[in-house]
Amino acid sequence: MSIIIPTYNDDPDHLAAAVESALAQTYGDVEIVVVDDGSTQPVSIDGVRVIRQDNEGTSSAVTTGIAATDGEFVLILGGDDRMDAHLVAESVTLLQDDREAVAAIPHLEQFGDFRTKIGEMPFEARLADLIFRNRIVATAMFRRSTWEACGGYDRTLQALEDWELWVRFLAQTNGLMRRVPTAKFYYRIRSVSRNTYGMTPEAHDAARARMVANNPDHLDRLFLAMVDAAHRLQGQLWAREAEVTKWRRRVGPARGVWLAAKNIARRSDRERK
Numbered sequence: 001m002s003i004i005i006p007t008y009n010d011d012p013d014h015l016a017a018a019v020e021s022a023l024a025q026t027y028g029d030v031e032i033v034v035v036d037d038g039s040t041q042p043v044s045i046d047g048v049r050v051i052r053q054d055n056e057g058t059s060s061a062v063t064t065g066i067a068a069t070d071g072e073f074v075l076i077l078g079g080d081d082r083m084d085a086h087l088v089a090e091s092v093t094l095l096q097d098d099r100e101a102v103a104a105i106p107h108l109e110q111f112g113d114f115r116t117k118i119g120e121m122p123f124e125a126r127l128a129d130l131i132f133r134n135r136i137v138a139t140a141m142f143r144r145s146t147w148e149a150c151g152g153y154d155r156t157l158q159a160l161e162d163w164e165l166w167v168r169f170l171a172q173t174n175g176l177m178r179r180v181p182t183a184k185f186y187y188r189i190r191s192v193s194r195n196t197y198g199m200t201p202e203a204h205d206a207a208r209a210r211m212v213a214n215n216p217d218h219l220d221r222l223f224l225a226m227v228d229a230a231h232r233l234q235g236q237l238w239a240r241e242a243e244v245t246k247w248r249r250r251v252g253p254a255r256g257v258w259l260a261a262k263n264i265a266r267r268s269d270r271e272r273k
Helices: 012-023 058-067 087-097 144-150 161-173 201-213 219-272
Strands: 002-007 031-037 049-053 073-076 101-112 141-143 176-189
Touching: 002 012, 002 058, 012 031, 031 058, 049 058, 073 087, 073 144, 087 101, 087 141, 087 176, 101 161, 141 144, 144 161, 161 176, 161 201, 161 219, 201 219
Parallel strands: 002 031, 002 073, 031 049, 101 176
Antiparallel strands: 073 141, 101 141
């Protein structure tokens, strides 16, 4: 299997930790490639193949790395992230045992400057689970054959290219993504990074537009997934409304007592005056 580590001006200590976690994998047959996407200071790491290219963005760097490797399975690891030593082994086993799964999802632990609202990765995800928003990190293992059949990253996107790719995988294969048993991916959150400034409404609109453009033969699946997701959201809204109604009924009598006490206090004040 192949681990691709794209990097652009990452802290050398952070990149070293990412590479170390890749080298520490318990799975035996692993090739690791670091793609230096035009960093100001060229990257050099002993014992690991490094490919340097002009700065063209993460999508291009990952595509370069995948083209330069030949593993049956592929995992993309950010240049400042880390993973458990058994993540590759658990992911390969899942994909070998479950042909319906198009990607193996890691458990998630965030660290760094702050925490985001991403939350834990779901046990499994189908198209309807991702159609409105991305819930899966980029570090989810997939088969090279799926990448090649579905076309890989859309290089026109400057952000959310992983979301668009996951939707394309699910729309074109009608499969699912499933979480590994225990292994974690450690996601570094920085105050200034592509993930913190690239998640704008415009970036989401661009990704959704490419989802439509890249799936011309599967628009029916996209539509049905949106309907399914909308029904789920409506159900959640009804459940919340029912909860609010329940608490209003519980609080109602207490509010009546409070208003009565307030009126008595006012009358008492007037009588004293």
